[in-house]
Amino acid sequence: MAANATAVPQAYQAYTSAAVPDWLNKGDNAWQMTSATLVGLQSVPGLVILYGSIVKKKWAVNSAFMALYAFAAVVICWVIWAYKMSFGEKLLPFWGKAGPALGQKFLIKQAALPATVHHFHNGTVETAMATPYYPMASMVWFQCVFAAITVILLAGSLLGRMNIKAWMMFVPLWLTFSYTVGAFSLWGGGFLFHWGVIDYSGGYVIHLSSGIAGITAAYWVSALVF
Template sequence: MSLPALAVLYASIVQKKWAVNVLAMMFAGFSLVLIAWVLWSYKMGFGGTSLGGGVHNGLWTQQPASGVNHVGTLKHFFDNLVGKPGQITDALNEQSQAVSAANTAIPFHFPVVSLAFFQFVFAAITPLLFLGSVLGRIKFSAWCLLVPLWSTFVYAIDAFLLWGGGYFAQEGSLDFSGGFVIHMSAGVSGFVAAWVLGPRLLRDRQHALPNNLVMAAVGAGILWLGWN
């Protein structure tokens, strides 16, 4: 419910001339994350590292395959920063057991593909959250380029650090509802993006009126319902 809710909310609070563009950016961003997620990003966030840590063949290994203990060092951080890219379209991922690599160690009773789809929704909604920071000042083409890059080099790394058994998880950190992986990632990215792009044009700032407050309330209500 969060995707249509955000789409309605964002399209309603901007000027009328931007409404269709906002909707296109929302659904394009969601779709582009799906492509990246299936082909390489999921393994980066919830797979195994090139050194043998993380999830490999249904098993989670905290230390690198070499067995050398570098806990607490800079090397340990970079060795457990992100998983190795890879696709999840084969039959093995559809049928094999999903494994929790987060610090909670809660056993899963469903296949990898179910976990991949569940986590995809979080991966897709996160860049759409910070889209609100750049509405009216970014081109559609630039947004379509930014989303898969951001999903790869920001979200996948953050997800692996906490939910994929990476450095933060190994140090005892917990993130039950995405406070770091989703909300801090989106908040910091939105702030940086707005700062880099700068303010909207003067004529747009002088007439920055929402085009439909009723639909904005509807979108916010659906978002509230979906979030809970």
């Protein structure tokens, strides 16, 4: 029995494999990815099927594709520039510096959030940087699915109202100039974050922003059409 107990492959031994950094917790990382998957499933296929089934037949494909396209487009925009605008170094009190989140060195290092550490006037740290026990790749993907579902929730206000070509331009623009502002301000170390505003479940960054944007977009699209 003693011999069998020690015959565990090195890759499965905690903190003994050269390929596994000491800070990585496999359980934390697995749950982070599971959570991201569950959120992603609400979008694709969840809202894709829902949107295609609640409108008239002539709008079904257009409505379903609006959700599918939004998810795919957000993934591309997110890793090229939007992640760091939401969670990167501060450019403005409400916006981070744009940049790619694709480099191997960046993605395999330990996750750290927010990137901008806030200090009191005397130089002491007011809000320390959180360093969870999983890599930046998991953090980037986890935050990406929330950005994607926010835009798709917004799409629900425009079903049967917007041409798919207009929607294809709208998605990257709204992600860049609206979602990233809210995400950085509240989650990424922006001014609301340092004022102590707490948004654990995305009530402001996701639900409020998509709701207000949906009402506004529906109003203006209807006004332009009619």
